[in-house]
Amino acid sequence: MPVLVMKFGGTSVANLDRIRRAAKRVGVEVAKGYDVIVIVSAMSGKTNELVGWVGETSPMYDAREYDAVVSSGENVTAGLMALTLQEMDIPARSWQGWQVPLKTNSAHGAARIEEIPPENIMAKFGEGMKVAVVAGFQGISPEGRITTLGRGGSDTTAVAFAAAFDAERCDIYTDVDGVYTTDPRICQKARKLDRIAFEEMLELASLGAKVLQTRSVELAMRYNVKLRVLSSFEEQSDTAGTLICAEEDIMESNVVNGIAASREEAKMTLVTIADEPGIAASIFGPLSDAGVNVDMIIQNISEEGVTDMTFSCPIDQVKRAEKALGEARDAGKLTFEELAIDTEVCKVSAVGIGMRSQSGVAAKMFKVLSDEGINIKVIATSEIKISVLIERKYMELAVQALHDAFELEKA
Amino acid sequence: MPVLVMKFGGTSVANLDRIRRAAKRVGVEVAKGYDVIVIVSAMSGKTNELVGWVGETSPMYDAREYDAVVSSGENVTAGLMALTLQEMDIPARSWQGWQVPLKTNSAHGAARIEEIPPENIMAKFGEGMKVAVVAGFQGISPEGRITTLGRGGSDTTAVAFAAAFDAERCDIYTDVDGVYTTDPRICQKARKLDRIAFEEMLELASLGAKVLQTRSVELAMRYNVKLRVLSSFEEQSDTAGTLICAEEDIMESNVVNGIAASREEAKMTLVTIADEPGIAASIFGPLSDAGVNVDMIIQNISEEGVTDMTFSCPIDQVKRAEKALGEARDAGKLTFEELAIDTEVCKVSAVGIGMRSQSGVAAKMFKVLSDEGINIKVIATSEIKISVLIERKYMELAVQALHDAFELEKA
Structure with missing residues (x-):
């Protein structure tokens, strides 16, 4: 059987x-x-x-x-x-x-x-x-x-x-009855996906779409286990829910398949640090030791041998990060003028395996946000994902605008 | 250690x-x-x-x-x-x-x-x-x-x-803080026992003193495990509670050490049954098969080849007993004129290992009850116990009178 x-x-x-x-x-x-x-x-x-x-x-x-x-x-x-x-x-x-x-x-x-x-x-x-x-x-x-x-x-x-x-x-x-193009509470046009690739689901899971544990998706990908998410509160059918499967099992896919949003972000900037080899290690070593999950990182252009370093982390790790950096400074392992903390930010990401073969997605995303008057604070990209840190008050607006622009309401 | x-x-x-x-x-x-x-x-x-x-x-x-x-x-x-x-x-x-x-x-x-x-x-x-x-x-x-x-x-x-x-x-x-001479809710003079023999505890446990499971006392007796019952809500001391132990470990003991009482009893009488060999088996076989725990049994004096048989069982097994006996009669395995059921009874028992060596305990018990005008319906005895079935309304009175008569308030 x-x-x-x-x-x-x-x-x-x-x-x-x-x-x-x-x-x-x-x-x-x-x-x-x-x-x-x-x-x-x-x-x-x-x-x-x-x-x-x-x-x-x-x-x-x-x-x-x-x-x-x-x-x-x-x-x-x-x-x-x-x-x-x-x-x-x-x-x-x-x-x-x-x-x-x-x-x-x-x-x-x-x-x-x-x-x-x-x-x-x-x-x-x-x-x-x-x-x-x-x-x-x-x-x-x-x-x-x-x-x-x-x-x-x-x-x-x-x-x-x-x-x-x-x-x-x-x-x-x-x-919930499946995986959506975005959070339906944020964007009414959110559409349930019939299929999604493991890689996309991984990006969405770790970006705040709380349907499945990241670890279970990783395991499913490694052993190529077909994973279906569906609601226990609705009538069952063979096409119910969302199938999470290998890329090969998905015939046709949009360039962008989902917009993820996460409120629980904070941005921290170390102002005026020395721009010298090893400086990144002296910052992110102590943070890692303190169990801070640093997500996005940008380093400003150097001027006169000094620069600024900005990174994001979950908002509930801010205190821990502050302590770790303070201790590193006190121990003489790191110098900075100021630690600027911005807890009024959010992260919005576009995810899609189609990005691998199609260019111009980032440019389109930046233009959409710019047209809405939303300033981008930090950018991070991977093969199948573009994430931006923006002011938290713009989260709904950004998600809705991107959902529209990438036509995610259409199958 | x-x-x-x-x-x-x-x-x-x-x-x-x-x-x-x-x-x-x-x-x-x-x-x-x-x-x-x-x-x-x-x-x-x-x-x-x-x-x-x-x-x-x-x-x-x-x-x-x-x-x-x-x-x-x-x-x-x-x-x-x-x-x-x-x-x-x-x-x-x-x-x-x-x-x-x-x-x-x-x-x-x-x-x-x-x-x-x-x-x-x-x-x-x-x-x-x-x-x-x-x-x-x-x-x-x-x-x-x-x-x-x-x-x-x-x-x-x-x-x-x-x-x-x-x-x-x-x-x-x-x-509770130990084993008492009787239920303190029934008799204010009830006294906590410092020691009690396994056999006495077994009789008391099965007679309705709900301190310990009968099975655990049996096991303790078989392996000679010293068992102490004490309260978790009072201050601890080495003499707290009651020690349940082998007879040899008890220096001096009263003739009667406890009066047990149980409300949950019923008396059933099969009226006019044939007084012939095998009749008891034809009654108690079906009851046993039906899982009825028959406790006390008495058979009346036979007259003209017929007699009555009376037994007691837990009150919640009355329906089961009735059904078993009815079915035995319907199957032609048993004849009786009537099944009289009395659910207004209780069982009162005097327990003490001293009874083994001292006679007259039963006579004293019957006299005490008689002096109080309490009619005894059924009597059963073992080596260290005398039980009587009486009207339930006399339970408190009987327990108090027996407790006084056997001077259980004194150590």
């Missing part, structure tokens, strides 16, 4: 009614002849409750105990889902991470999957079991302790199972 | 504050030099919530999935307790049943413990760990599935660990 992986997130299994609804979807796929592996999250809110208790008990907690506690929510859902399927006369059983076993390294709280031996579950499929319900987000370390994969780990679990079982597809059921 | 087992029930770990309070008690024992095994229940209410979800999902549930779901509450408490101890600088870690492993048979929902290999935990004690926090109530079956031990299973877990680790004592922390 071909294997299908179906993953249901927290809102899709938030209560017994929703679990029943999800089970019906599983039933539809079983009826088509699939052996189904269902990956479940904890009921929505449960994991946060457990995380809260751990934090309150022990601010600097032992991650091994954190994992033992927070993994319990998924176990509850897995058992309830198996029972619900059995009530529908579908042979099903639950599996906790250690029972599969889903083997991880020992990086508690953010463990990496090392191996998923398919033998145990395949043996049960061979005996007539139709659905293996697996508690997502968890595994077992070489020491026999429970590990968790970090936030969004259930998506990663699902993709890893799809790879290990050579599944036909991995369907991620969530509370 | 000597090993001490400490068990905390649901109300003793109901929230983070109470877990901290329990952890402090553990700290006191660690400071005395013990290696401590802590057995924890789920936070109070959690298991009921999970059981409710399972029942709602699947009325005739798969007990394997039931176990996978309801065992999760203990895992949460175990992790939180380990973290709390770590915050107090006490080296601790949590263990789930399958990690120990606590091996059981495959009787899901009411599994029997088969083996607790002490090697894993002892190895950690050897490495400097001071406290092993074990999730109670759960184990692992030969098939590698999670099992639960049935209600009150955490007491049984604690005693089994004390036996497997040859612990000096097993302390059961609960919401």
